[in-house]
Amino acid sequence: MTSADPSPARPWALLAELTHACPLHCGYCSNPLELTRRSHELTTDQWTDVMRQAGELGVVHTHLSGGEPLLRRDLEQIVTAAEAAGIYTQLVTSGVGLDQARLDALASAGLRSVQLSVQHADPRASDRIGGRRSFAEKERAAQLVRAVGLPLGLNVVLHRENLDAIDTIVELGVSWGADRVELANVQFYGWGLLNRAALLPTREQLAGARDAVERWRKRLNTGPELVWVVPDYFDGVAKPCMGGWGAVSLTVTPDGTVLPCPAAAALPGLDPPNIRDRPLDWIWEHSAAFTRYRGTDWMADPCRSCARRDEDFGGCRCQAYALTGDAARTDPACRFSPDHGVIRVPADEGADATAPVRRRVPGRSEGAATWV
Amino acid sequence: MTAAPGTDWRPVLAPAIVRRHDPVRDVDLLLLPERVGVLTGSAAAVVGLCDGTRSVPDIVDDLAERFPGAPVATDVPPFLERMRKEGWLR
Numbered sequence: 160m161t162s163a164d165p166s167p168a169r170p171w172a173l174l175a176e177l178t179h180a181c182p183l184h185c186g187y188c189s190n191p192l193e194l195t196r197r198s199h200e201l202t203t204d205q206w207t208d209v210m211r212q213a214g215e216l217g218v219v220h221t222h223l224s225g226g227e228p229l230l231r232r233d234l235e236q237i238v239t240a241a242e243a244a245g246i247y248t249q250l251v252t253s254g255v256g257l258d259q260a261r262l263d264a265l266a267s268a269g270l271r272s273v274q275l276s277v278q279h280a281d282p283r284a285s286d287r288i289g290g291r292r293s294f295a296e297k298e299r300a301a302q303l304v305r306a307v308g309l310p311l312g313l314n315v316v317l318h319r320e321n322l323d324a325i326d327t328i329v330e331l332g333v334s335w336g337a338d339r340v341e342l343a344n345v346q347f348y349g350w351g352l353l354n355r356a357a358l359l360p361t362r363e364q365l366a367g368a369r370d371a372v373e374r375w376r377k378r379l380n381t382g383p384e385l386v387w388v389v390p391d392y393f394d395g396v397a398k399p400c401m402g403g404w405g406a407v408s409l410t411v412t413p414d415g416t417v418l419p420c421p422a423a424a425a426l427p428g429l430d431p432p433n434i435r436d437r438p439l440d441w442i443w444e445h446s447a448a449f450t451r452y453r454g455t456d457w458m459a460d461p462c463r464s465c466a467r468r469d470e471d472f473g474g475c476r477c478q479a480y481a482l483t484g485d486a487a488r489t490d491p492a493c494r495f496s497p498d499h500g501v502i503r504v505p506a507d508e509g510a511d512a513t514a515p516v517r518r519r520v521p522g523r524s525e526g527a528a529t530w531v
Numbered sequence: 532m533t534a535a536p537g538t539d540w541r542p543v544l545a546p547a548i549v550r551r552h553d554p555v556r557d558v559d560l561l562l563l564p565e566r567v568g569v570l571t572g573s574a575a576a577v578v579g580l581c582d583g584t585r586s587v588p589d590i591v592d593d594l595a596e597r598f599p600g601a602p603v604a605t606d607v608p609p610f611l612e613r614m615r616k617e618g619w620l621r
């Protein structure tokens with residue numbers, strides 16, 4: 160497929176960022192630095208229409224995410240709309256606010272699965288990383304999800320403060336009855352890049368964590384599937400971000416902006432389309448934001464002539480922009496990138512234990528970084 | 532989960548899998564929280580027989596009757612085994 164292709168393959172998945180509001184304020188939050196106010200969020204009818212259009216476009220899977228999607232009082236209606244559009248729903252939640260009544264309502268609306276974020280296996284460390292007391296609520300949420308019989312996944316973002324705790328994290332997944340534990344090494348853009356000095360692990364920590372995951376994979380015949388999301392900073396290998404730009408998935412943000420990747424809002428001149436102005440199929444097929452880096456035509460060397468270009472798609476556009484100022488350059492995470500030095504230096508220096516963590520304002524979606 | 536089943540294995544879709552027809556692509560899909568499986572060609576017919584009551588030889592017999600001349604006996608058991616290893620069937 161090239162960018163000149165008049166009808167690209169249809170998307171499979173939709174990341175629906177229903178709100179940026181969140182009771183937690185993790186230092187690596189994947190929301191943009193500039194958070195959308197609640198008053199600018201799409202209405203129930205607009206989300207219902209997004210789901211209808213997404214289903215017609217070919218989307219079969221959606222992550223209902225945030226911020227904390229439970230803060231949307233109309234979440235049940237959005238689930239119903241997705242189900243009616245033939246879309247499988249997964250709730251991505253911190254667990255805060257997931258009581259029995261809410262879960263029952265969501266399950267009867269057609270919710271299919273739940274992914275729960277956990278910051279650490281140790282309650283106090285988890286609360287510290289999330290910036291709020293929440294571990295007990297997560298534990299209860301996990302029990303409720305199990306009791307109602309929905310598949311349960313745990314998602315743990317890994318960084319300097321929890322990479323040494325893989326064993327206890329996997330044990331937690333086993334004892335909470337998770338079907339899947341996603342161990343996702345932190346990505347450095349947005350909040351993560353802002354807090355890189357505090358989050359960056361050492362090479363030894365990463366090697367230890369990788370070994371621990373291997374040991375557990377051999378040990379666990381039954382029990383959770385372990386997913387290890389690679390730390391691209393350390394491997395010298397670019398990640399196949401989003402499975403290719405505008406190739407398999409799209410993101411709708413709280414105010415209706417439609418993006419090829421949740422971090423893409425930070426790219427300059429992308430002029431991202433909005434679902435309030437344009438139909439979703441036009442956005443997917445024709446908008447400049449989606450066609451710009453689709454396929455391989457836009458690439459320059461070394462990607463253009465590289466054998467891996469159809470496997471990793473030149474890596475992450477957002478990381479290329481954040482670290483080089485040019486989103487069309489090879490992702491600096493790649494060892495062939497002429498800019499790879501900007502990654503190697505921080506990765507080799509490792510974390511700065513004294514670096515403060517800049518966090519989102521707790522519980523509010525508006526307002527930028529505060530120092531904690 | 533990965534240990535090979537005995538000869539009395541009666542394949543059934545793993546719990547929580549949602550099977551759905553995709554009208555946009557005109558294929559049958561298997562949906563899990565983080566995965567989509569596309570059933571191409573005769574795979575939909577094979578998986579349709581995996582209801583936990585039929586053994587592998589039962590499934591082969593059934594398909595051989597419905598698709599005379601197809602290489603059912605050689606192709607279907609390894610296909611079922613692959614589906615089991617990938618976690619779709621139990």
Ligand code: SF4
Pocket residue numbers: 181182183184185187188189190225226227253276519
């Ligand atoms: S603050 Fe933490 S829990 Fe909330 S959306 Fe961001 S990463 Fe997720």
Ligand code: SF4
Pocket residue numbers: 397461462463465466467468469471472473474489490493494495496
């Ligand atoms: S040069 Fe580009 S295509 Fe080749 S491995 Fe690096 S990022 Fe991937």
